[in-house]
Amino acid sequence: GAGVSQTPSNKVTEKGKYVELRCDPISGHTALYWYRQSLGQGPEFLIYFQGTGAADDSGLPNDRFFAVRPEGSVSTLKIQRTERGDSAVYLCASSPHGGGNSPLHFGNGTRLTVT
């Protein structure tokens, strides 16, 4: 497809479980971002990849959250020991090179519900 693809679209898990969220960016885009959006709020920055490396992970809330992008394309956001407060929509975005004039293109998000 031409756009950013995220799977699954919905994920329901029990408190304490481990989850993985996948993002497939637009082909050729070197910059990849993860954001989290709670109801009634704007997207909140989590992590930024330039190629394979996490250039900025300052938005990850704590060490239960981790993300990888081993081949510079697909990225996986991993959440350990999930808590009810982790429930949100997790958005992935990519851009051609991550520069100031390079708009982000968002996927449709993964809605995570922790019960």
Added chain:
Amino acid sequence: QKEVEQNSGPLSVPEGAIASLNCTYSDRGSQSFFWYRQYSGKSPELIMFIYSNGDKEDGRFTAQLNKASQYVSLLIRDSQPSDSATYLCAGISNDYKLSFGAGTTVTVRA
């Protein structure tokens, strides 16, 4: 203080009127600004970006940037019911990090 603040909504305008959305930012190093539209349950969709002081027009949309006042706005002319959505203002800092406001929900009354 959040990096990007938007005027609180919701904003309700009649069809055909102008909807005016405002945004301020705290990081003077922010270089570029973006307006995204987000329909309920959908992902943000880019509608405008601006990086120079002044106005930028694209169809019924006009973005305005005033770096001295750290102020960004979006005008939607001839508002249509299909414009009903949440509008997110965002600024880029450090050349890559996009920070969003909380969004303003616009309802266009037919």
